Amino acid sequence: MYKEEITLFEIIPTRTEPNQTIFDWYKRKEKINFNPPYQRVSGLWDLSGKQLFIDSLINGFDIPKFYVHRMLSTEKGYLYSIVDGKQRMQSIFDFIGNQFPLSKDFVLYENGSDKLAGKYYEEIASSYPKIINRFDQYVLDVVQIITEDEELIRELFLRLNEGVNLNNSEKRLSKNSYLNEKIKEIVNTNKFFEMIQFKNRRYEHEELLTKIVLLEHEEEFVSLSKTNLDKLIERYVYSDEKIDRTLYSVNSLLEDMTEIFEGREPILSQKSIIPIYYLFVKRNYRGNSKQIAEFLITFEDIRYENRKLDISHSNPILIEFDRLNQQGANSKNSIKKRYTIIEDFYNVFLTGKIKINAVTELNDIDLDE
Known part of the structure; x- marks a missing residue:
């Protein structure tokens, strides 16, 4: 019986x-x-x-x-x-x-x-x-x-x-998941999270890392929505070869970013831009940490100078970049647009000194999309 x-x-x-x-x-x-x-x-x-x-x-x-x-x-x-x-x-x-x-x-x-x-x-x-x-x-x-x-x-x-x-992060991180445990482990051991300029209140560092892991996992531009983050955590309740490869890549690149941003920590104060930095470093870092760091500092400087200009003289591309950092920053289009903007400025940087109006239009992205 x-x-x-x-x-x-x-x-x-x-x-x-x-x-x-x-x-x-x-x-x-x-x-x-x-x-x-x-x-x-x-x-x-x-x-x-x-x-x-x-x-x-x-x-x-x-x-x-x-x-x-x-x-x-x-x-x-x-x-x-x-x-x-x-x-x-x-x-x-x-x-x-x-x-x-x-x-x-x-x-x-x-x-x-x-x-x-x-x-x-x-x-x-x-x-x-x-x-x-x-x-x-x-x-x-x-x-x-x-x-x-x-x-x-x-x-x-x-x-x-x-x-x-x-909040969503607390609910997500409360779930019993292999990926959750690995995310917490990386946050606690990778020195990059000691550099970022916002405190880890209510799992903010884990939330950021989950977004980065999703970008690495998908290997393309993807919405960092609550739904997608939840699905990622739920998918890897147990260990898996693909997620282990993803986590290894993320952890390694964040270690490289620690070297790049050392002494330049203030530019890591805005949560919404760090996933864009991650994508940029992933696609452009070849051991050239000094060059990457110099560009990112320069890019931040020209964005700052652009904000001080009268609207009639400012660069609309940089204004749009700032807007996208604040509004709908997790959407796929926002991530793609901001990455394209920063990449276009980097291409100009490689040819010489860049200025505010180095890039004034994007050929492959409609800003009204």
């Missing part, structure tokens, strides 16, 4: 287990995975947000529950993964680790004292041990989920965050 297999899924309610104090969890910090695939990138809370949360704990206010996945197997040495409460738990650990002090406006409500204001954990522990002991013994509301089914954990994460308006 067929017996249906039942997936283990158990929720251990809040405060039903011993050893749930702040300091108990701090002692487990090395066993906690803060970055499972479905989690957001660290750093969403600023200093004031962290300080306000610690203020609430010291003053004994009630705080929301934490949700953790308690693992049945200790893969990579972890016993727990944070499902919900990552920023709060990190704030606690950072405070105990003396990475930030209480705010300068801190007041202990029980007696109105401001003597703790601006002090670090170790300073408070030294001068006011009773307060730190009370903080350490604060019992956290930690709901533990026991299951081997990661899809159930992802579903729980998304439900808990329904009111947080997860």
Whole structure:
């Protein structure tokens, strides 16, 4: 007789287990995975947000529950993964680790004292041990989920965050996918992502890399739409020879771009233009990093000078390039037009010094397309 297999899924309610104090969890910090695939990138809370949360704990206010996945197997040495409460738990650990002090406006409500204001954990522990002991013994509301089914954990994460308006990148990167893991790995190891001039808030670096991988994978101009990015991630849930070749090519070229852009990082401040730079370098780099770098700096300079001109004297091609960087930058036509513009200016650059009006028309692309 067929017996249906039942997936283990158990929720251990809040405060039903011993050893749930702040300091108990701090002692487990090395066993906690803060970055499972479905989690957001660290750093969403600023200093004031962290300080306000610690203020609430010291003053004994009630705080929301934490949700953790308690693992049945200790893969990579972890016993727990944070499902919900990552920023709060990190704030606690950072405070105990003396990475930030209480705010300068801190007041202990029980007696109105401001003597703790601006002090670090170790300073408070030294001068006011009773307060730190009370903080350490604060019992956290930690709901533990026991299951081997990661899809159930992802579903729980998304439900808990329904009111947080997860962006497309966060939803995409929460999926269990081989390609997702490789994208995160490259972002964390390739030095190019240390050079770009915007912070990795809410998976912005992973989103950029996913777009670059799509361009490399398709080997042609393609829309960088949400639909296409989602399809790419869903296609490579498991390892595959083609995507491995694509990732190798991307990682290698980004290493070359690190050399090209070294000392020129400010031109990597606009997210929408970096995929165009990637295509340009891919098609023109032959070990000539100095030449490529000189051109890109020159191209940025003439775009800047063009913006300062009266419209009647400015170059419409460069105006269009700027517009396409801001409007519909992910469309196939926008990518093709911007690449063609930068390539045409590069061809003039190779013959001598380029000026704002070096290219005033595109022969093969209609700007009104």
